[in-house]
Amino acid sequence: MHVIATAGHVDHGKSTLVRRLTGTDPDRWEEERRRGLTIDLGFAWTDLPDGCTVAFVDVPGHERFVPNMLAGIGPVPAVLFVLAADEGWMPQSDEHLDALDALGVRHGVLAVTRSDLADPGPATAQAVERLAGTSLAGIPAVQVSGATGAGVEDLVRALDSLVHRLPAPDLDADVRLWIDRSFTVRGAGTVVTGTLTAGTLHVGDQLLLHPAGTTCTVRGLQALGTPRTQVGAVARVAVNLRGVESARARRGDALLTPGRWLTTEVVDVRLRRPPTSWPEQLVLHLGAASTPVRVRPLGAEHARITSRLPLPVRIGDRALLRDPGGHRIHSGLDVLDVRPPPLTRRGAARARAAELSGMDAVADGAAEVRRRRVVRADELRAMGATPPGPGPWLVSDDHRAELATRLAELLEEHRRTDPLADGMPVEAARRALDLPDAALVAEVADTAGIAVRGGRLRLHRPDLPEHVHRAVSAVRDALRDRPFQAPTAEELRDLGLGDRELAAAARTGHLLRVAPGLVLLPGAEQAALDRLATLPEPFTLSQARRALGTSRRVAVPLLELLAREGRTERLADGTHRVVPR
Numbered sequence: 001m002h003v004i005a006t007a008g009h010v011d012h013g014k015s016t017l018v019r020r021l022t023g024t025d026p027d028r029w030e031e032e033r034r035r036g037l038t039i040d041l042g043f044a045w046t047d048l049p050d051g052c053t054v055a056f057v058d059v060p061g062h063e064r065f066v067p068n069m070l071a072g073i074g075p076v077p078a079v080l081f082v083l084a085a086d087e088g089w090m091p092q093s094d095e096h097l098d099a100l101d102a103l104g105v106r107h108g109v110l111a112v113t114r115s116d117l118a119d120p121g122p123a124t125a126q127a128v129e130r131l132a133g134t135s136l137a138g139i140p141a142v143q144v145s146g147a148t149g150a151g152v153e154d155l156v157r158a159l160d161s162l163v164h165r166l167p168a169p170d171l172d173a174d175v176r177l178w179i180d181r182s183f184t185v186r187g188a189g190t191v192v193t194g195t196l197t198a199g200t201l202h203v204g205d206q207l208l209l210h211p212a213g214t215t216c217t218v219r220g221l222q223a224l225g226t227p228r229t230q231v232g233a234v235a236r237v238a239v240n241l242r243g244v245e246s247a248r249a250r251r252g253d254a255l256l257t258p259g260r261w262l263t264t265e266v267v268d269v270r271l272r273r274p275p276t277s278w279p280e281q282l283v284l285h286l287g288a289a290s291t292p293v294r295v296r297p298l299g300a301e302h303a304r305i306t307s308r309l310p311l312p313v314r315i316g317d318r319a320l321l322r323d324p325g326g327h328r329i330h331s332g333l334d335v336l337d338v339r340p341p342p343l344t345r346r347g348a349a350r351a352r353a354a355e356l357s358g359m360d361a362v363a364d365g366a367a368e369v370r371r372r373r374v375v376r377a378d379e380l381r382a383m384g385a386t387p388p389g390p391g392p393w394l395v396s397d398d399h400r401a402e403l404a405t406r407l408a409e410l411l412e413e414h415r416r417t418d419p420l421a422d423g424m425p426v427e428a429a430r431r432a433l434d435l436p437d438a439a440l441v442a443e444v445a446d447t448a449g450i451a452v453r454g455g456r457l458r459l460h461r462p463d464l465p466e467h468v469h470r471a472v473s474a475v476r477d478a479l480r481d482r483p484f485q486a487p488t489a490e491e492l493r494d495l496g497l498g499d500r501e502l503a504a505a506a507r508t509g510h511l512l513r514v515a516p517g518l519v520l521l522p523g524a525e526q527a528a529l530d531r532l533a534t535l536p537e538p539f540t541l542s543q544a545r546r547a548l549g550t551s552r553r554v555a556v557p558l559l560e561l562l563a564r565e566g567r568t569e570r571l572a573d574g575t576h577r578v579v580p581r
Contacts, residue, residue, distance in 0.1 A: 001235045002163040003195050005057045007100060008082035009090035013113035016146035017082060018056045022046040043236060045224050048160045053224065055236045076195055077166055077234065078107040083127050086118035095329060101134040102272060102320035102332025107166055108139045109158045116145040169233035173198035174257040176312055178287035182249040190246040193238045200232040207255045209244055210263060210312055216243035252289035254312050262382040263310040268340040268356055272332035274301050279323045282330055286311055286319040299353030304340060313338050314384035315363040334361035338383055373399040374436065392530055393440055403433055404448035411457055423456030442523050451509040464504060471495040472505045479521045484550035489517045515557040528558055529567055529578065538575035
């Protein structure tokens with residue numbers, strides 16, 4: 001399915017044209033039919049000649065219902081822009097175009113309607129001129145009549161070409177379904193509708209209703225009037241929910257994949273059309289959501305936006321600011337940072353503006369790690385970025401080096417002040433380095449060449465002979481890229497590492513000895529446990545081996561080591577489970 005929103009001034013024939021294309025009246029409410037204009041969002045669909053299905057979200061054109069219009073076009077990737085030949089360009093044509101341009105909508109078709117009532121040439125030329133310089137510049141124009149059907153075949157061909165130019169959606173993406181309607185169906189309960197732009201919904205899925213914070217279950221799905229067991233993007237979808245009342249699911253709320261989204265009231269953005277002045281009241285429109293916001297300009301092109309409500313936002317999201325008092329689109333924006341730092345020191349805003357000028361609206365995991373210095377991998381994913389390395393925590397190389405230097409200084413100071421102490425406690429080092437997790441201390445200590453044993457850090461450890469140190473370093477370098485692909489006995493032998501050398505490397509904390517002739521990096525058991533904890537339980541040896549990306553030669557003794565330490569348990573049927581702590 002492909003989803004297209006209509007746009008254009010009130011009473012320019014949007015609904016008439018959709019009815020001509022689909023055979024369905026998109027005006028659902030009695031008041032809409034009585035007044036002859038779309039008040040809320042309408043919906044209809046049709047099959048194109050090549051078999052593709054296109055669904056239309058018919059939005060209101062009246063200025064009083066612009067928020068409803070924005071709820072319809074916000075999540076939609078393409079537009080059918082409608083202009084009446086007998087009236088030409090009108091005020092709401094401008095506001096709709098401003099909104100589409102602010103959201104960066106690039107795909108569309110211009111339909112000059114009521115061509116049976118006036119020469120469509122002047123209106124077409126006027127529209128082409130207005131579209132120039134916007135994101136919709138150069139879209140194809142078709143002259144039609146919704147009343148007589150003239151030109152409809154040409155419009156169908158233009159729509160067919162349009163849907164084949166649309167980018168392919170990510171069917172594996174985390175779900176964020178912006179709700180644009182919510183109602184109750186007798187015998188079914190709460191039903192919400194929206195445009196699914198990425199991901200896949202399945203009957204039985206657990207979703208989080210935001211901002212209510214309620215976990216609910218997908219009881220049923222419907223697309224194009226047909227029940228489905230699953231619906232993939234892009235699609236107009238109706239979701240029957242179990243576990244939530246319809247009054248709690250409102251337009252602008254979102255259904256989210258649990259645990260995969262950050263919600264925030266504060267974001268830093270790049271303005272797509274930097275304004276010359278700022279009105280007192282602004283409303284942020286993101287997806288189908290709208291909320292009053294406070295804007296703090298950061299230089300000419302950037303700003304910090306603080307909303308009244310937390311929103312599920314990711315780097316790269318596009319939204320717009322609207323001035324409800326002035327009845328105009330103020331600016332479009334691209335989200336650059338969903339976890340911006342506080343601006344508390346003198347000159348912080350100016351420094352932040354300079355930093356933002358070097359950022360783009362692309363979620364780059366490596367860049368985020370460099371910028372944040374220490375960040376959780378799951379938080380990076382929730383920002384929309386792919387973690388650039390393994391582990392629950394990621395530390396930038398520069399920051400790790402700084403921490404390693406500081407840790408060595410801390411241990412030296414600790415030894416001077418308490419010469420009889422058996423090393424420095426890891427927790428004390430964590431607090432001194434202001435690290436969020438004690439596991440990071442071991443990583444920093446390894447960089448600094450500091451031993452960690454029994455929850456304590458020791459500045460000096462016995463040195464290995466130079467040739468052994470070189471060989472061990474080669475093993476460690478290989479394991480950093482593939483942490484569970486242990487070198488074979490033959491590879492160790494070629495490096496000159498026998499049992500005595502491996503035992504010394506293990507004693508000095510350079511390697512973890514899992515079994516005779518089998519070594520990994522220190523901390524590998526915790527890293528393994530983190531991966532195993534993501535598996536459904538109980539899990540088999542084969543599942544564990546795949547999760548670790550290793551062979552049976554490594555997986556078996558590693559599981560035995562974890563079991564001896566009481567961190568996993570082997571069950572009677574030969575499967576395993578992680579022991580809760």
